[in-house]
Amino acid sequence: MKILFKRIEKPDYKPDIKSYLKNSDFKALKKALRMKPEDILNEIKKSGLVGRGGAGFPTGLKWESAYKTQDFPKYVVCNADEGEPGTFKDRIILEKDPHSIIEAMIICAYTIKAKCGFIYIRGEYFKAYEVLKKAIKEVEAYGFLGENILDSNFSFKIFLYKGAGSYVCGEETALLDSLEGRKGQSRIKPPFPTFVGFKNKPTVLNNVETLANIPHIILKGGEWFSKIGSKNSPGTKLYCLSGDIKKPGVYELPTNVTLRDLIYKYAGGPKGKIKVILPGGVSSPVLLKKDLDVIMDYKEVEKKGSMLGSGAVIVINEKRCIVDINKRILDFFNYESCGRCAPCREGIKRAKEILEFISEAKADLSDLELLKELQEVLFDTSRCGLGQAALNCVRSSIDKFYEEFKEHIVEKRCKVGVCRVGR
Amino acid sequence: MKERESEEYKNRCEEIINFYPDKRQALLPLLHLAQQKFGYIPKEITLYLAEKLQLPKVKAWSTVTFYSMFSLKKQGKYVIRVCNSLSCYLKGAKRIIEIIKEELGIKEGQTTKDKRFTLEVTSCLGLCDISPAMMINEKVYGNLTPQKVRKILLKYKKE
Numbered sequence: 001m002k003i004l005f006k007r008i009e010k011p012d013y014k015p016d017i018k019s020y021l022k023n024s025d026f027k028a029l030k031k032a033l034r035m036k037p038e039d040i041l042n043e044i045k046k047s048g049l050v051g052r053g054g055a056g057f058p059t060g061l062k063w064e065s066a067y068k069t070q071d072f073p074k075y076v077v078c079n080a081d082e083g084e085p086g087t088f089k090d091r092i093i094l095e096k097d098p099h100s101i102i103e104a105m106i107i108c109a110y111t112i113k114a115k116c117g118f119i120y121i122r123g124e125y126f127k128a129y130e131v132l133k134k135a136i137k138e139v140e141a142y143g144f145l146g147e148n149i150l151d152s153n154f155s156f157k158i159f160l161y162k163g164a165g166s167y168v169c170g171e172e173t174a175l176l177d178s179l180e181g182r183k184g185q186s187r188i189k190p191p192f193p194t195f196v197g198f199k200n201k202p203t204v205l206n207n208v209e210t211l212a213n214i215p216h217i218i219l220k221g222g223e224w225f226s227k228i229g230s231k232n233s234p235g236t237k238l239y240c241l242s243g244d245i246k247k248p249g250v251y252e253l254p255t256n257v258t259l260r261d262l263i264y265k266y267a268g269g270p271k272g273k274i275k276v277i278l279p280g281g282v283s284s285p286v287l288l289k290k291d292l293d294v295i296m297d298y299k300e301v302e303k304k305g306s307m308l309g310s311g312a313v314i315v316i317n318e319k320r321c322i323v324d325i326n327k328r329i330l331d332f333f334n335y336e337s338c339g340r341c342a343p344c345r346e347g348i349k350r351a352k353e354i355l356e357f358i359s360e361a362k363a364d365l366s367d368l369e370l371l372k373e374l375q376e377v378l379f380d381t382s383r384c385g386l387g388q389a390a391l392n393c394v395r396s397s398i399d400k401f402y403e404e405f406k407e408h409i410v411e412k413r414c415k416v417g418v419c420r421v422g423r
Numbered sequence: 424m425k426e427r428e429s430e431e432y433k434n435r436c437e438e439i440i441n442f443y444p445d446k447r448q449a450l451l452p453l454l455h456l457a458q459q460k461f462g463y464i465p466k467e468i469t470l471y472l473a474e475k476l477q478l479p480k481v482k483a484w485s486t487v488t489f490y491s492m493f494s495l496k497k498q499g500k501y502v503i504r505v506c507n508s509l510s511c512y513l514k515g516a517k518r519i520i521e522i523i524k525e526e527l528g529i530k531e532g533q534t535t536k537d538k539r540f541t542l543e544v545t546s547c548l549g550l551c552d553i554s555p556a557m558m559i560n561e562k563v564y565g566n567l568t569p570q571k572v573r574k575i576l577l578k579y580k581k582e
Contacts, residue, residue, distance in 0.1 A: 167546055182447075
């Protein structure tokens with residue numbers, strides 16, 4: 001069952017408007033423009049669609065919240081700042097089916113009464129940027145975007161905006177600051193962007209994959225969508241498989257697929273024996289082999305103590321050292337922390353130092369308690385998701401691989417021979 | 424920075440500032456343009472933009488230094504971005520980075536003396552399906568092996 005990749009995977013499908021007209025003809029938009037905004041909201045709510053960027057917030061409620069806010073102008077923003085390590089799904093949609101995103105944004109704008117929208121795309125996606133730029137021009141030329149769309153009194157314009165290399169800008173409020181031409185540093189929530197967003201005006205921010213689902217829901221109805229995949233978060237999901245896996249890539253599957261099937265049935269199985277799996281990129285706590293039967297939807301993964309996030313499934317085999325993996329992850333967070341709040345800025349730096357001490361046989365067991373405490377402080381007090389999630393992986397690793405950490409510290413031994421301990 | 428280049432740049436600023444719904448929004452696009460045109464963000468340009476957009480100098484300056492794609496030092500003709508995030512790391516990014524350093528005789532963040540290559544080790548580039556991966560300017564290279572990297576670099580060196 002495929003929804004988003006159905007068109008893309010046709011051998012002759014190109015990211016130009018002719019292919020899009022032939023395959024979709026903006027039917028969803030035409031239908032939406034004949035519907036009342038309330039009816040559109042009902043369909044989206046009925047569909048059960050939840051945001052695919054990581055937080056899993058119900059899209060219908062988000063749109064409704066912006067719709068109800070009586071403060072103008074309003075804005076629609078597409079978050080194309082995909083940056084969670086292990087995530088590369090949005091890139092595929094942006095490069096191969098850009099028009100679907102544009103169509104979805106127009107539908108959203110019509111619903112919440114916005115006149116202006118932005119696609120915030122990460123700076124390193126050069127190809128996707130060019131593809132989108134061309135697509136926006138095409139859609140304008142065909143009269144689906146601009147003044148009086150399809151002879152209605154509804155007008156909407158989309159601007160493409162390029163990020164400049166910053167992971168935290170994928171966080172919605174940091175993205176808004178960046179989009180305003182500032183440093184990308186997060187804002188305190190609430191107020192949520194649907195009330196106070198771009199230029200402090202009501203703003204709907206949706207992930208690329210979330211938006212790509214919208215035209216299909218409008219065309220086939222919310223009820224149709226709600227019956228696909230799991231009950232908690234219906235539909236399909238783009239799962240990104242990478243790491244120690246035989247066939248890395250993006251797999252579109254209904255959300256009731258198990259992690260086991262994802263790895264063994266679709267991605268060719270692991271390379272080597274599985275040690276841990278990160279189901280939602282480096283921000284997610286680790287899962288073990290015994291968790292393989294988890295259903296890959298937001299709630300079920302959470303029940304296992306982890307999070308689905310953007311669906312970046314990173315498989316890690318037994319030849320890897322758990323200390324070394326976490327050290328690499330904290331290097332990343334340390335580099336990407338925006339520096340706005342102290343828990344994140346200082347906490348990650350200290351956690352990284354402790355891991356370095358462990359790998360160099362300079363730590364003692366009480367340092368593990370310190371790491372756990374740091375995780376709790378960061379989780380509770382960081383301004384945004386970056387700091388809150390930065391130590392998830394190391395915390396769960398200590399809980400599940402205590403012996404391996406202890407071996408490094410007490411016996412000064414790294415059994416897989418990666419760390420410099422004892423050398 | 425040559426004076427003529429600087430003039431050309433300033434002539435295009437107005438158009439970009441007027442393009443966006445909000446004036447301040449133009450800052451990032453203007454910095455992208457400067458990076459592209461000069462290979463770095465000259466201090467003079469930052470000050471010029473602060474004045475043009477009526478921003479305190481510190482705000483313009485801190486925006487420049489916040490983003491990794493803007494550099495204060497002139498970059499080489501070819502900017503090599505090698506990913507070192509987890510998926511690429513698992514597939515041997517560390518070795519790939521060592522080889523590039525050896526081949527070019529520079530460290531991370533440095534530019535070769537002939538001003539042709541800059542090496543940057545970056546966060547995830549969204550190329551995990553073809554990891555280990557790198558970009559040279561806008562071109563993507565994936566499934567890298569030591570031999571493959573040497574061959575690619577040789578091609579650029581000959582150009």
